[in-house]
Amino acid sequence: MIQESEASEPEATRRDADVTESSRANRGWWDRNADEYQVEHGTFLGDDRFVWGPEGLDEVEAELLGPPEELKGRDVLEIGAGAAQCSRWLTAQGARPVALDISHRQLQHALRIGASFPLVCADAGALPFADGSFDLACSAYGALPFVADPRQVLREVRRVLRPGGRLVFSVTHPIRWAFPDEPGPEGLSVSASYFDRTPYVEQDEEGRAVYVEHHRTLGDRVRDVVASGLRLVDLVEPEWPAWNTSEWGGWSPLRGNLIPGTAIFVCERD
Numbered sequence: 001m002i003q004e005s006e007a008s009e010p011e012a013t014r015r016d017a018d019v020t021e022s023s024r025a026n027r028g029w030w031d032r033n034a035d036e037y038q039v040e041h042g043t044f045l046g047d048d049r050f051v052w053g054p055e056g057l058d059e060v061e062a063e064l065l066g067p068p069e070e071l072k073g074r075d076v077l078e079i080g081a082g083a084a085q086c087s088r089w090l091t092a093q094g095a096r097p098v099a100l101d102i103s104h105r106q107l108q109h110a111l112r113i114g115a116s117f118p119l120v121c122a123d124a125g126a127l128p129f130a131d132g133s134f135d136l137a138c139s140a141y142g143a144l145p146f147v148a149d150p151r152q153v154l155r156e157v158r159r160v161l162r163p164g165g166r167l168v169f170s171v172t173h174p175i176r177w178a179f180p181d182e183p184g185p186e187g188l189s190v191s192a193s194y195f196d197r198t199p200y201v202e203q204d205e206e207g208r209a210v211y212v213e214h215h216r217t218l219g220d221r222v223r224d225v226v227a228s229g230l231r232l233v234d235l236v237e238p239e240w241p242a243w244n245t246s247e248w249g250g251w252s253p254l255r256g257n258l259i260p261g262t263a264i265f266v267c268e269r270d
Contacts, residue, residue: 010202010210017199017212019148023102023123025201025209026146030103038083038109044246047113048088052140052170053262054251057238059089064168064236064266065136071095074135077160079124079153079169080142084110087117098134100124101142125149127156134160139169145213148199150221154228158269167230167267173237173260176250177215183252188259218263225267234266 017025030037045051050059059065065076072094078087081099083106090097100120101107107119122128124143137157147153157167178194180187195217202211216224218235225232240256247253251261 010204012200012202014196014198015201017148017201017209017214019125019152021209022146022148022199022212022214023125025212027102027123029202029211030101031105034082034103034105034109037106041248042083044248045083045085047083048085048092050086050089050140052264053238054246054248055238055240055256055262056244057236057262057264059086062236062264064234064264065138065166068093071136075133077127077129077134077137077157078142079137079139079157080144081110081119082106082142083113084115084117084119085113086138086140088113088115091117095136098129100127125152125156127160129160131159132162135162135165137161137165137167137169139167141170141172144169145171148212148214150214150216150224151228154224154230154267158229161269163269165269166233167269168264169267170262170264171221172213173263174216174218174221175259176261179250179255179259181250183247183250183255185254187250187252187255221263221265225265229269230267231270232265233268236264236266238262238264 074095076090076095076097078097078099081101084099087097087099098118100122102123104121107121110119144150178190178192180191197215200213201209203209237260
């Protein structure tokens with residue numbers, strides 16, 4: 001899980017959180033924490049790199065969206081774009097990206113760095129685009145970990161994809177939910193049931209959610225993809241590379257060499 005600390009510490013708990021509460025909480029959280037997030041992780045992410053997760057797997061090497069030379073002229077939707085680093089990389093390949101994020105403040109960082117492509121502030125569960133608008137869609141830890149109804153998001157992505165279009169998205173590897181979110185040895189012992197889907201919620205003194213993250217098992221994610229009318233082409237579990245000595249929340253070389261930290265789903269619309 002990738003939550004950051006706030007000035008006044010909220011209460012961390014596990015409880016239900018519906019679509020509306022999750023969306024409201026996470027929009028507010030990312031608006032409040034976007035500055036800190038970009039300061040802490042901006043160097044790792046770069047301004048115009050396409051990184052799939054804390055392991056550092058780069059689209060230049062992975063080619064999960066296809067060979068870079070085939071991206072030219074493609075219409076691409078980036079969901080949960082943050083400061084739009086991935087869209088900037090896509091632009092350099094000749095693609096025509098649109099960067100979407102629920103957080104206005106995150107998109108302001110995209111403007112700060114520079115954006116020659118459209119920026120759209122919207123919820124991933126209600127995409128403001130016509131049917132068949134895009135050839136490709138991608139999401140690097142964007143939206144899917146935070147929504148209460150991932151099938152709604154995936155159905156919306158399928159709707160805006162053209163036939164034969166591809167969606168690639170990365171999320172926290174579901175196995176991580178069984179372990180404490182710690183980078184050191186304390187994060188290597190199972191502390192909870194992998195099968196407990198109760199959301200992780202941070203709430204204020206009045207019990208209002210200020211951050212929500214939803215757990216889906218690996219099987220849940222596969223069923224979500226299939227039920228949304230998409231076809232699963234590949235499931236990538238990046239290994240921790242020797243060059244990466246950094247820690248990012250609960251991700252670290254220690255844990256990354258033993259258990260997967262990221263799951264990347266490669267899907268297509270038939």
